[in-house]
Amino acid sequence: MYIPIKWIILSSSYIIALFIFQKGFLLKKPSLDYYSKCEDFRGRAHLCWNKPSFKKAIWIIIDALRYDFLDSGGNLGDEYKGRIKIAKELINDQPNNTILSLFIADPPTTTFQRIKALTTGSLPTFIDMKDNFDAGEIDEDNIINQLILNRYNITFMGDDTWTSLFKNKFNKQFPAPSFDVFDLNTVDNIVLDHLYNEMANDDWNVIIGHFLGVDHCGHRYGPNHSAMLGKLDQMDKMLRDVIKQMDNETILFVMGDHGMSNDGNHGGDSTLEVEAGFLAYSKVPIVHGKRINKFHQIDFVPTFSFLLGIPLPFTNIGVVVETFFPFYELLKLLEINIAQVIRLITAYSREDSGMTTNFQTILQQYNFGTITKFVGDNSALSIVCITVLLVYFYIFSINDSQVLSLNYYFIISYGFFLLFNQTTIPTIPWLAAFVGVPVFITVIFTYNILIKNTHFVPVPLNLALLFGIKMLIICIMCIVHRRHLMLFKVFAPKFIFEAVNFITFLILSTVLSIIYYVKTR
Structure with missing residues (x-):
């Protein structure tokens, strides 16, 4: 034989x-069918897990927002670097009210996985990439779910991937189709048509806007193109208008779900593709500790949750960004954060x-x-x-x-x-x-x-x-x-x-x- x-x-x-x-x-x-509740870590004076720092939040996702679109780092060789000038103006003029940082994405860097990471605080797997083309509802605990359970009204506008992942979750929604990479303006125009009007209303606690023009422009032309300069200028003007309309009880988050390479792609196998930009701003001080220059995207989940006073999603493995909180609060928040992660480990071990x-x-x-x-x-x-x-x-x-x-x-x-x-x-x-x-x-x-x-x-x-x-x-x-x-x-x-x-x-x-x-x- x-x-x-x-x-x-x-x-x-x-x-x-x-x-x-x-x-x-x-x-x-x-997937674990567990959900966090206020009773899990009841705070002082019948609060949920902690006292909220803000009553409202505006969450802007600019798809494929590279960090150097916000900060040139002193290298002005390419016109697109530092093109969204409002970021550096805020960090220079109002340093205690502004946080500008690298925002590290974990591959895979498709939209579905990034939204899932930014809402659950977990790391999606590569098999999940199939859901980028036929996304079903997220079946894990997430900050959208926690906002709704705690009676926050959410208004959404932009990439329709969100409405596939979170069906019937938004108080108002204005979705737009997202897969035509040659269309640079439709999704962005829908967001701009509704953003300022919705901000003027009093029926929301969280506004989410997901712009796609920068990402589509990158796929079609790359970052160093006149069309990209136009999109970045448009985003700069949008942020200036949003900031003018904000009040003192609102915090603004601006972030990219991933970066892009010099040829406009975002496969996730180079530094430029995983280093997105992050900007946080409020008209009251938000810098309470050591200023950070980078953090991981999953760390946004506990940070966002603590700032709005909602429970951390059960599946979160992110660590709260300490810059946002004074030291006397940070120790308590870290204790809750650690206890929540240990609870997740224990649940998986069962x-x-x-x-x-x-x-x-x-x-x-x-x-x-x-x-x-x-x-x-x-x-x-x-x-x-x-x-x-x-x-x-x-x-x-x-x-x-x-x-x-x-x-x-x-x-x-x-x-x-x-x-x-x-x-x-x-x-x-x-x-x-x-x-x-x-x-x-x-x-x-x-x-x-x-x-x-x-x-x-x-x-x-x-x-x-x-x-x-x-x-x-x-x-x-x-x-x-x-x-x-x-x-x-x-x-x-x-x-x-x-x-x-x-x-x-x-x-x-x-x-x-x-x-x-x-x-x-």
């Missing part, structure tokens, strides 16, 4: 590699029958201490990981099963980050995304050899077997980095069907080779 065994090993290697790759790359995160009650208790105690320490010190992640691992090497000498199980758990967790787990990893062999495709024709010729010859050449098969093992290892590495592979850039959906065809071919060819061997014995 020399030929069939070798062929079975080779086929199995490819099939296992493809299976492992899709299990990692197409990871599906289970889904895993292998985690004992004692293990969960130890995990909670350890997380509470480490999160408090690391957040307070703002420590570099690499230093934190190395320090923790050194401590674990010492703990290995302790003969305690619970401590050892916790030790193994955190070595895996921190080891994940030590494997260069960053937003962009250009050194990953992206060809792993096309596993099966480059060797498809080669295997066909190998299959012909099986059919036409009674003697199989061992050397090519051994090389193919070696290649299969190599691809298996690469796919395992891709699991580690599954949240940072960009589907549109390295794994076009059509290759999923190529993989299915390849598996079918391997199974059929293996069966035929066995039949051929039996007949020629």
Whole structure:
């Protein structure tokens, strides 16, 4: 059985590699049917979780708003840099009332995933990208849900993805179709037609406006084009008009859901594509602590929630941005934030029958201490990981099963980050995304050899077997980095069907080779 065994090993290697790759790359995160309530962390004087800082909020999303559209950073070589001039004017003239920052998006950077992250405080997976074309309702707790539960009226205008994700949630809505990338003005004009009139009404607590013109202009022309300059000037004027109409009880948030590359794309595999811009402004001071220069998009969720006095969404893993809150309030908010994240971890651990009650208790105690320490010190992640691992090497000498199980758990967790787990990893062999495709024709010729010859050449098969093992290892590495592979850039959906065809071919060819061997014995 020399030929069939070798062929079975080779086929199995490819099939296992493809299976492992899709299990990692197409990871599906289970949804938890839990919702936060005011009673979970009741504040003082029968407040919800905390006292709100503002009664109203205006939330402006400018799709694909790069940070350098707001701040040139002193580099004026390109006309689009710093083109939305109101941002620098505010930070210079009213520094205590303005926060200007990089706003880091976690891939994938399609609209659906970014809206989901900005409302739930969680990290969507790549399999969710299919929902960008046929979005269903978000089934996790989110700030829209919390606003409604706490009797906030929401007025929405702009990208109709929102009305697909949050059906019948808005008090008023003015959606516009979003998929015509050659249309630079329709969505923006609908927002502008309603924004100022709705601000003048008194029937809203939160206004959400999602502009698409900058993103569509980037896809069509790129950032360095006269059409882009016109769109940025339009956004600059819009923000000036909004600020003039604001009162002292309102806070303004302006942000990009992602950035864009110099050719106008936003696949998520370069710094320009994940670094969006963020601007917050109020006519009363909002800068209470150390000024920040960047934070992650999921951190917006707890910050927004605390500023408006609503519970954090149950699935939130973001950390409150400390600049917005005075120190005497921040400690209490961090305590609530940490308790909420631990509650989420505990809820997920209940889904895993292998985690004992004692293990969960130890995990909670350890997380509470480490999160408090690391957040307070703002420590570099690499230093934190190395320090923790050194401590674990010492703990290995302790003969305690619970401590050892916790030790193994955190070595895996921190080891994940030590494997260069960053937003962009250009050194990953992206060809792993096309596993099966480059060797498809080669295997066909190998299959012909099986059919036409009674003697199989061992050397090519051994090389193919070696290649299969190599691809298996690469796919395992891709699991580690599954949240940072960009589907549109390295794994076009059509290759999923190529993989299915390849598996079918391997199974059929293996069966035929066995039949051929039996007949020629």
